Amino acid sequence: MALSSGLAATALAPTNPWTVVPSLGNLDAYISAANRLPLLTHEEEQDCARKLRDHNDVEAAGRLVMSHLRLVIxxxxxxxxxxxxxxxxxxxxxxxxxxxxxxxxxDQGVRLVSYAMHWIKAEIHEYILKNWRMVKVATTKAQRKLFFNLRSMKQGFKTEAETTHRNTLSDSEIDLVAAQLKVKREEVMEMETRMSGGDVLLDPAPSDDGEQAFGPIAYLADAAHEPTAMIESHQRDLLATDGIASALAALDERSRRIVEERWLKVRDDGSGGMTLHDLAAVYGVSAERIRQIEVAAMKKMRKTLAEYA
Structure with missing residues (x-):
């Protein structure tokens, strides 16, 4: 993955310190090049920021970004x-x-380095939460805060956990984390469970000897053959066939034709059935009158279908 559009660099051109050679995929060279880029003085930073804000100066924006690449690293x-x-x-x-x-x-009186730290961390946090696990471990803002704080605090318990061969937090550690982070004990336990659990393939790949490995997907119920679902599917089929036929039979001839022409027939070009104006011309009435007949027919059909079900 490229390190950033136009920003991934491997070496500096000797004539211009702001010119970066396109990336060759060498991360160490990029880091070395970024660390050699000159820093901006406060006056230079203010000047570039005003050029960007007032004149949309892309070159000024580039200098601001380039001079802070080492901060990102x-x-x-x-x-x-x-x-x-x-x-x-x-x-x-x-x-x-x-x-x-x-x-x-x-004009806020803050250096860009202080302002940019929040945006840099926020973007990295978002990336970590999306990619650390296949299934998201934190979705709300509170859960994200707990995720990073809990992982940081667990590093302090690491020595004791290694001594006692524990992989999870003890009750006293959970209470300590909950007190320091001002969250419920249950929330700490839930996040600890999410962080400790790994991803499991629902449908694992075949083994080396060609045999199909069984995964959790083999034990999932087939919803299509669940009794309730089968009954509902059978009822829908009956309503779509016998039910509709019975509902249409309950209408008078004109109402039945209007419903059939409007909703149950398709033209040769694949478009819908006849329009209100087409039917109005057939029966010599207004399109509004056809609409009224259609509404009344639909109402009667729904009543018949309810009784049929």
Whole structure:
């Protein structure tokens, strides 16, 4: 995956420190190149930010982004423990950086580095939550906060857990986490269960000897052959055939033809049946009168179908 559109770099052109050679897929070279990019002074940062805000200067935006690539790299290293590729984390962080640059207001009296940290972390957090597990472990804002805080706090319990050969939190640790994070004990236990559980393939691939491996999908019930579903399906079939026929038979000839022409027949070109105006011309009445007859016929048919069911 590219580290970012036009931002993934491997070396610097000697004539211009802001010129980056396109990516060759070498992450170490990209990091080295990004760390050699010059930092902007406060005055230069303010000048570039105002050019971007007032004149939509793309070159100024590029300088703001490039000068903060090392910040993204530094922040992304904090999330290497989730087992996701470092390059992907940097890319997501770069997206957050570009969003921050686009929204940065130089008149707020805040340096871009402080403002961008929130956007970079938010983008990386979103990527981790989407890719750390096949099934999402956190969906609400509160669950996301608990996910990252709990994982961070568990690192402090790691030494004790290794000594006692435990993989989960003890009751006292759960109480401590709940108290510090100000959440319910049950919420900590639920998130711990989600984090501890791994992904299981519903339909595993065949083994090396060619035999089909059995997975959880083999034990799932077939809803199509569930008795209640079969009865409902049979009733729908009856209503669609005998029921409709009985409902149409209860109508007078004109009402029945109007319903059939409007809803049960298809023209040669594949379009719907006759329009209200077509039927109005056939019977020599207004289209509104045809609509009234149709409404009355439908009402009568629904009553007949209810009795048939």
């Amino acid at each position: 530094s922040i992304s290293r904090q999330y290497l423990g989730y087992g996701l590729p470092h390059g992907d984390l940097i890319q997501e962080g770069n997206i957050g950086l570009m969003k921050a640059v686009k929204r940065f207001d130089p």
